[in-house]
Amino acid sequence: MQIELKNISYTYQGPLPVAALEDINLRVQTGEILGLIGHTGSGKSTLLQHLNGLIRPQKGDVLVNGLSVKKEEMSLRELRFRVGLVFQYPEHQLFEETIYKEVSFGPKNMGLSEEEIDQRVRRSLQDAGVEEELYERSPFELSGGQKRRVALASILAMEPEILVLDEPTAGLDPQGRKDILNFLLNWRTPERGIVLVSHNMEEIAPFADRIVVLHQGSIVQDGTPKEVFSKAKELAEVGINVPQICFVLSELKERGWPVDTGIFTVEEAAREICRAFNIEPPTTPGGEGHGV
Amino acid sequence: MQPIIEVKDVYHQYGDTEALCGVSLGIYPGEFLAIVGANGSGKSTLARHLNGLLLPSSGEVKVKGFSTQDADDVWQIRSIVGMVFQNPDNQLVATTVEEDVAFGPENLGVPSKEIRKRVDEALKWVNMYEHRQRSPHQLSGGQKQRVAIAGILAMHPEVLVLDEPTAMLDPVGRQEVLEAITYLNKELKMAVVLITHHMDEVVLADRVVAMEKGKIAQISTPRELFSQSELVERLGLDVPQVFALSNLLQDYGIKIDVAFNPIELVNALCKLS
Numbered sequence: 001m002q003i004e005l006k007n008i009s010y011t012y013q014g015p016l017p018v019a020a021l022e023d024i025n026l027r028v029q030t031g032e033i034l035g036l037i038g039h040t041g042s043g044k045s046t047l048l049q050h051l052n053g054l055i056r057p058q059k060g061d062v063l064v065n066g067l068s069v070k071k072e073e074m075s076l077r078e079l080r081f082r083v084g085l086v087f088q089y090p091e092h093q094l095f096e097e098t099i100y101k102e103v104s105f106g107p108k109n110m111g112l113s114e115e116e117i118d119q120r121v122r123r124s125l126q127d128a129g130v131e132e133e134l135y136e137r138s139p140f141e142l143s144g145g146q147k148r149r150v151a152l153a154s155i156l157a158m159e160p161e162i163l164v165l166d167e168p169t170a171g172l173d174p175q176g177r178k179d180i181l182n183f184l185l186n187w188r189t190p191e192r193g194i195v196l197v198s199h200n201m202e203e204i205a206p207f208a209d210r211i212v213v214l215h216q217g218s219i220v221q222d223g224t225p226k227e228v229f230s231k232a233k234e235l236a237e238v239g240i241n242v243p244q245i246c247f248v249l250s251e252l253k254e255r256g257w258p259v260d261t262g263i264f265t266v267e268e269a270a271r272e273i274c275r276a277f278n279i280e281p282p283t284t285p286g287g288e289g290h291g292v
Numbered sequence: 293m294q295p296i297i298e299v300k301d302v303y304h305q306y307g308d309t310e311a312l313c314g315v316s317l318g319i320y321p322g323e324f325l326a327i328v329g330a331n332g333s334g335k336s337t338l339a340r341h342l343n344g345l346l347l348p349s350s351g352e353v354k355v356k357g358f359s360t361q362d363a364d365d366v367w368q369i370r371s372i373v374g375m376v377f378q379n380p381d382n383q384l385v386a387t388t389v390e391e392d393v394a395f396g397p398e399n400l401g402v403p404s405k406e407i408r409k410r411v412d413e414a415l416k417w418v419n420m421y422e423h424r425q426r427s428p429h430q431l432s433g434g435q436k437q438r439v440a441i442a443g444i445l446a447m448h449p450e451v452l453v454l455d456e457p458t459a460m461l462d463p464v465g466r467q468e469v470l471e472a473i474t475y476l477n478k479e480l481k482m483a484v485v486l487i488t489h490h491m492d493e494v495v496l497a498d499r500v501v502a503m504e505k506g507k508i509a510q511i512s513t514p515r516e517l518f519s520q521s522e523l524v525e526r527l528g529l530d531v532p533q534v535f536a537l538s539n540l541l542q543d544y545g546i547k548i549d550v551a552f553n554p555i556e557l558v559n560a561l562c563k564l565s
Contacts, residue, residue: 040432040462089460144378144459145331171378171459173330173489175528199462202533239464244533244554251558266533270540273561281544 001082001161001193002029003051007060010046020046022217024060030161030193033184035208035225037198039239043217044197048164051195053079081110084160088167088197090151094139099130099150102139106158117157124156127187129179144171152180156187163187164195169203181207201243205229205264213240226262245269252276295320296450296483297342297373302351304337304506311337313506314351319451322481326494326514329503330528335487338503339455342485343373356450371400374444376454380436384428389420389439392428396447407446414445417480418472434465438472445476451483452476458490470496491518491532495552502527515550 005028010021020043028034028051038044049055050062053076057069064082067073087093096102103125107117125135128149134142139150152168163184169177181203188194198204204211204225211228213221215238221228229235229246242250249261249269259276263269274281295318304312312334319325319342329335340346341353344360355372358365377383386392393411402410415421418438428436437457444452454473458466474496476482486493494500494514502509502517504527510517518524518531519539531539538551538560548564551557 039464143331171456171489173528174491174530176331241463245537247554248534248537248557251554252561255558255562257561266536266540269537270544273537273541274544274546277546277561277564279545 001191002027002065003083003162004028004063005047005050005060006063008047008050008057008062009059010043010050010055011058020217021050024217024219026212026219026222028162028193028195031188031190033188033194033196033207033209035196035198035204035211036214037201037204037211037240038214041216042214044214045166047214048085048166048195048197051162051164052083052085053077054085081158082160083162083164084155084158086152086155086163086165086168088170090139090144090147093151093154094147097138098136099125099139099142100135102150103154103157106154110158120157120159121153124153125150127156127183128153129183145173145176148172149180161191162193162195166197167199168196169198169200177203201229201241202245202264205243205246213238224262225264229264230261232261249273293320296356298352298354299338299341300352300354302338302341302348302353304334304341304346305349306337311506312341312348315506315508317501317508317511319483319485321450322477322483323499324477324484324486324497326497326500327485327487327503328489328491328494328500328517328527328529329509333503333527334506335503336455337506339375339453339485339487342451342453343375344369345375367400371447372449373451373453374447374449376437376440376444376452376457378456378459380433380440380460383440383443384436387427388424389426389428389431390415390424392439393424393442393446396443400447410446410448411442414442415439417445417476418442419468432465433461434468437461437465437469441469441472441476449482451485453485453487455487456489457486458488458493466490491530495532495535502529514552519550 005024005026008021008024012018012020036044062069064074064079094102096105100121103121104117107120130149130153169180184194208225211225212219220238229242232242232250235242243264246261249259249263252259253261257276259272263272271281297319299315299317302312302315315338327335344366347361353360355369358369360369384392386395390411393414394407397407397410415424418441420438420442428439458469473484477484497514499511500514500517501511518535524531534554534557535552538548538557548560551560
């Protein structure tokens with residue numbers, strides 16, 4: 001599946017119209033993990049809502065496998081089933097009496113059989129790391145981290161082809177963050193893709209295949225993490241920091257050390273620094289997963 | 293030195309779950325204390341005991357000698373220990389920033405001339421004075437959170453307890469809030485208790501309390517905590533990247549001090565040659 005945003009502009013109407021997006025061209029496809037970075041007010045949420053048909057294009061078009069949303073060759077309803085959007089604040093998304101009902105809402109709407117619904121609900125809750133004894137509890141009794149998992153499960157149960165997540169790890173503890181990211185890495189297949197919004201550069205750099213930086217409604221960077229994060233200066237101009245490790249390496253390079261700046265894991269960075277300083281690092285690559 | 297808050301062997305149960313099991317802790321004037329731990333380790337439950345929002349099932353919390361169990365002293369206690377939560381939207385009540393900040397001292401019965409003074413002062417401390425006439429809903433997340441902090445400061449607390457105040461903010465908002473907190477602690481010598489999942493915020497603290505399953509696993513400096521990689525992993529925590537990198541470089545035989553901040557590390561490396 002491929003979604004193409006073509007010359008998308010969007011303005012929120014009102015007494016003071018606000019231009020949220022200006023002439024966005026972006027292709028999102030299955031098989032890829034796309035990291036989207038941008039500050040509050042950069043137009044991120046508006047962009048995400050175009051991807052799953054929550055917003056009808058005002059100017060420009062959204063093409064899903066070549067079919068136009070504007071010309072209604074692709075219905076918004078179908079797009080919403082095929083692209084799952086997990087909001088940043090799970091409170092905005094949860095509404096049912098029990099967790100089980102919450103997660104079955106989507107598949108029910110898709111008109112699936114009882115049996116299929118039950119299977120999907122259980123599998124998604126398990127995948128998202130929600131314990132079985134919670135299934136009959138109200139989603140509102142949960143902690144922030146658990147709510148987030150339920151919100152994720154409720155989207156997974158619709159078995160989307162592309163999963164769009166807005167800050168899925170905010171408010172989670174470090175272990176919880178790792179769990180979610182590892183789950184997402186395993187979830188992604190050649191037939192499934194991910195769009196992830198994050199403020200955490202250390203987290204997104206080793207995780208994404210491609211990074212897009214949005215600033216004041218326009219795309220200012222689009223490339224591999226290596227390409228994008230080697231531009232520390234340009235990113236700083238739009239108020240975005242590079243991961244700490246990239247910063248260290250860029251700064252060393254600036255001061256004349258011959259180091260590669262496109263490195264995101266502690267392990268690799270340590271080896272790179274040793275190499276530049278002509279020190280022999282230990283031969284066995286450490287098994288610790290510092291990256292994600 | 294006498295602690296302002298004394299937590300003595302506190303247990304707390306929610307239904308069947310034991311959220312705190314025998315926690316003892318002193319919080320001292322002017323210190324910056326961080327509390328870390330996995331989700332569900334009891335951090336927030338502990339924080340809510342510090343000003344009597346929650347009461348111990350057994351044990352005792354004393355604030356300058358007042359017990360939180362004594363209903364008559366609860367307002368006294370809350371004027372000494374102020375609390376800021378994760379979501380600023382749930383904490384702002386008035387139609388302008390300055391009215392919001394005045395809300396607390398008004399309720400304490402502070403004379404109006406004194407309120408004016410406290411509001412202006414508190415807004416300056418968090419660098420929000422120029423926004424005093426604006427409506428809270430026009431503000432960014434970081435600005436809202438700083439107004440929430442100012443509202444607490446206007447009550448002149450001696451301890452400021454913040455429960456994940458940056459969790460819902462973007463990097464700019466987070467930085468603004470951290471700068472405000474650092475200013476209050478360093479310049480005004482206010483005691484700060486910061487509950488956080490962000491390890492690079494823990495680095496700012498003098499002491500860090502690591503919680504595990506309702507108990508205190510360790511109280512130490514941030515440096516001591518992050519040096520114990522096994523403990524860090526067991527508690528579901530993380531080590532700031534630069535700290536991990538400098539540790540690894542040490543292991544590889546590069547003679548540098550362990551660093552918390554990228555520039556510190558770069559300078560140390562450049563000095564080697």
